[in-house]
Amino acid sequence: MTEEAIVDAVRKAFPEGVTIGGVAPRRIFARADRAIIYKLCEFLKNQLKFDHVSCVTGVDRIDRFQVVYHLSSYENRCVLEITVDIPRDDPEIDSISPLWGGANWHERETYDMFGIRFKNHPRLERIFLPEDTQFFPFRKDFKLGRQ
Amino acid sequence: MAEMWINMGPQHPMTHGLWNLRVKVDGETIVDAEPVVGYLHRGWEKLVENRMYPQIIPLSDRLCYGASMSWSHLYCLTIEELMDVEVPERAEYIRVIVLELQRIASHLMWLAAYGTDLGLLTGFVYAMRERELFLDLLQSVSGARMTYNYMRIGGVRNDLPPNFERDCLRTLDYFEKKLDEYEQIYDGSDIFLMRTQDIGYLKPADAINLGVTGPTLRGSGVKIDIRKHDPYSVYDELDWDICTHPDCDCYARYRVRMDEMRMSCHIIREAFKKMPDGPVRVKVPRNAPKRTAFARVEDPRGEGLMYVIGDGTDRPFRLKVRSPIFVTVSAVPIMLKGYKVADVPAIMGSVDMCLGETDR
Numbered sequence: 001m002t003e004e005a006i007v008d009a010v011r012k013a014f015p016e017g018v019t020i021g022g023v024a025p026r027r028i029f030a031r032a033d034r035a036i037i038y039k040l041c042e043f044l045k046n047q048l049k050f051d052h053v054s055c056v057t058g059v060d061r062i063d064r065f066q067v068v069y070h071l072s073s074y075e076n077r078c079v080l081e082i083t084v085d086i087p088r089d090d091p092e093i094d095s096i097s098p099l100w101g102g103a104n105w106h107e108r109e110t111y112d113m114f115g116i117r118f119k120n121h122p123r124l125e126r127i128f129l130p131e132d133t134q135f136f137p138f139r140k141d142f143k144l145g146r147q
Numbered sequence: 148m149a150e151m152w153i154n155m156g157p158q159h160p161m162t163h164g165l166w167n168l169r170v171k172v173d174g175e176t177i178v179d180a181e182p183v184v185g186y187l188h189r190g191w192e193k194l195v196e197n198r199m200y201p202q203i204i205p206l207s208d209r210l211c212y213g214a215s216m217s218w219s220h221l222y223c224l225t226i227e228e229l230m231d232v233e234v235p236e237r238a239e240y241i242r243v244i245v246l247e248l249q250r251i252a253s254h255l256m257w258l259a260a261y262g263t264d265l266g267l268l269t270g271f272v273y274a275m276r277e278r279e280l281f282l283d284l285l286q287s288v289s290g291a292r293m294t295y296n297y298m299r300i301g302g303v304r305n306d307l308p309p310n311f312e313r314d315c316l317r318t319l320d321y322f323e324k325k326l327d328e329y330e331q332i333y334d335g336s337d338i339f340l341m342r343t344q345d346i347g348y349l350k351p352a353d354a355i356n357l358g359v360t361g362p363t364l365r366g367s368g369v370k371i372d373i374r375k376h377d378p379y380s381v382y383d384e385l386d387w388d389i390c391t392h393p394d395c396d397c398y399a400r401y402r403v404r405m406d407e408m409r410m411s412c413h414i415i416r417e418a419f420k421k422m423p424d425g426p427v428r429v430k431v432p433r434n435a436p437k438r439t440a441f442a443r444v445e446d447p448r449g450e451g452l453m454y455v456i457g458d459g460t461d462r463p464f465r466l467k468v469r470s471p472i473f474v475t476v477s478a479v480p481i482m483l484k485g486y487k488v489a490d491v492p493a494i495m496g497s498v499d500m501c502l503g504e505t506d507r
Contacts, residue, residue: 026377051355054443054452055469070441070452070469074355074371081441102358105477106469113192128185128506138193 001076003028006048013043028080037084038094041071045099049075053096056106058114060140065091065116086116095121113138150178153488157186161492163260164502166476168495175487180480184473187506192466199461200226200300200435208294210468211504213256214447216249216285218504219298221444224379225453225466226300229440232431238302239380240422244315245288245297246380247411247418251322252281253447254404257499258329261401264496265342270332277325280318287311302428312419319412326408333401343397347482347494350395357478360471361449362407363498366400368393373445385417397497404499434461448472448499470504 001009003023010018010030017036021029032040044050054070069082086093095118097104107118108127115136118124126133135142150173156162165186171179191210195203207222208215220242227234234242255278262270282292287308289297297304333339349359354367364371372389374382390406392399435457443452449471458464475498482494 052360053358054450055454055467057454057467057469059456059465068454068467070454072377074369074376077376079377079441079443100358101353101356101478102474105473109473128188137190144193144197 001048001078003078006076006078006080009048010040010043013047014040026078028078029083030080031083031085034084034086034093037067037069037082038096038099040082041069041096041099044071044080049073050080051075051100053100053102053106054079056096056103056110058110058116058138060114060138061085062140064088065114067093067110067116069096091116092119093117094119095124097121112136115139155491161264161495163496163500164505166500166502166505168479168491170483170488170491172488175489177483177486177488177491180483182476182479184476184502184505187502189507191507192468195463195466197462200433200463203463203466204298204300205294205296208296209503210470210507211446211448211501212293213501214249214253215294216245216297217444217446217451219295220246221442221446221451221453223298223300224442224444225440225455226435227431228442229435229438229455229457230300230432231436232301232429234302235426235429236381236423237306237425238427240418241303241307241427242298243380243382243385243418244307244415244422245285245295245303247415248281248284248315250447251408251411252278252285253499254408255281257404257447258401261496262333264492265339267333267336267339270329273325273329273332277322280322284311284315284318287314299428301431302426304428306427315415316419319415323409323412326405330405340398342490342493343401343497344394345396346486346490347397347400347497348395349478349482353481354478357481358474359449359478360474361446361499362400362403363449363475365389365391366403366497367395368399373443373450377443379442379444381418381421382414384421385414387414387417397493400497434459435463443469446471446504448501448504449475451504468504468507470507472498472501472505473507476500476505 017033019031050071050073052072059066065086067084072079112126153170156167157165167183169181207219210218255274259271259274289295351367351369354364370391392402437459439456441454452469454467456464
């Protein structure tokens with residue numbers, strides 16, 4: 001499948017909730033709503049052969065959080081970047097670990113560093129920091145010692 | 148029978164760094180396993196938010212001292228993507244050459260460590276001896292032996308030194324003979340074969356679903372290599388093949404790395420043949436535009452990815468590193484279950500752990 005065919009299939013299956021931001025050779029950039037992320041990923045995995053999760057990460061945009069997914073397809077030779085905005089006062093999103101085992105530790109790390117909770121994650125615990133840590137260090141309002 | 152948890156690490160000869168493997172055993176058999184990382188977490192991604200783009204290059208070297216060239220390369224590639232910088236062709240060829248030298252050096256370090264894991268001390272001594280030759284070559288290029296600080300945004304720091312091509316090709320000729328010798332030592336050892344064959348089985352579907360990449364994935368027979376699959380630098384202009392092995396066990400991963408070292412020699416020779424003259428570096432802007440970018444490369448251990456957000460200033464707003472071993476180590480419980488405690492070093496050694504890039 002070409003990048004254009006993938007974009008068309010996504011647009012057809014999700015007329016609302018997904019905005020395609022740009023297409024380049026082997027790259028697709030998209031934004032998605034928080035509510036449909038699991039369904040979107042399920043569609044991408046089962047229908048469009050996106051079989052590999054490269055990366056899941058969080059971003060603190062100060063007025064909101066973002067979760068950024070990099071999904072890649074070995075067969076279509078294409079990487080899809082999905083950015084999802086989530087409000088700062090309710091940092092929760094569906095986990096995609098039930099679909100891809102590779103997302104498991106990425107989501108745990110995002111929780112550990114940003115405090116973004118992933119619903120239905122098999123085991124959402126701190127991964128780098130000790131269990132009793134009370135803060136989320138990668139948030140922009142967490143200041144290092146001398147700042 | 149009673150089940151119990153055993154802690155291996157944080158300081159244990161098996162761990163190759165600072166991490167802890169908890170295994171649940173029933174007698175001698177492993178029924179569950181849980182890797183615990185975070186002992187080396189330096190907050191790298193937060194650290195770099197307070198530094199200017201060129202200042203981050205020496206830090207990116209420290210992500211993995213075994214493959215520092217490929218990490219600083221990945222960093223520069225990401226920032227070039229962000230700032231829309233075109234790298235001169237000669238610099239791209241130099242990059243390919245030093246990256247492949249780094250790949251051989253990294254695989255040799257793995258081969259040496261794997262030798263000690265399995266009690267093959269000769270293998271350790273030989274592989275470390277030949278690794279020195281590649282460190283010498285990289286030192287003649289950059290001045291350092293481990294953390295090179297050689298890649299630059301927009302090219303490389305300086306051109307190759309005089310006589311580098313001659314020295315490099317001589318080393319490769321010598322090394323290829325030595326590779327045959329290693330194969331005699333390793334493949335000729337019944338103990339090595341008994342401890343690696345049919346151990347640590349990882350089926351292709353699991354490997355893909357769990358996000359495992361690099362030689363571990365190719366050892367499961369999946370023909371994926373980002374150098375071919377999503378080519379960067381000038382890899383698509385060179386003629387080479389992806390090395391795979393269908394056995395899905397520790398021996399297959401050993402085989403893949405041995406073949407990759409041969410293939411790297413081939414790539415370097417070809418790069419020297421096609422390398423043009425010209426500048427090796429271009430000027431780059433100080434501030435990055437307000438946008439995001441990502442790049443990915445084939446590190447000696449698997450897929451490395453960096454995602455960067457520029458905010459118009461001279462420092463990144465956010466820089467995320469996806470490291471291959473972080474994901475691979477999350478998959479090891481599947482590789483360990485059902486085998487004996489004595490197989491743990493053979494299985495864990497075969498994934499080539501590097502904790503610097505895992506914990507970041």
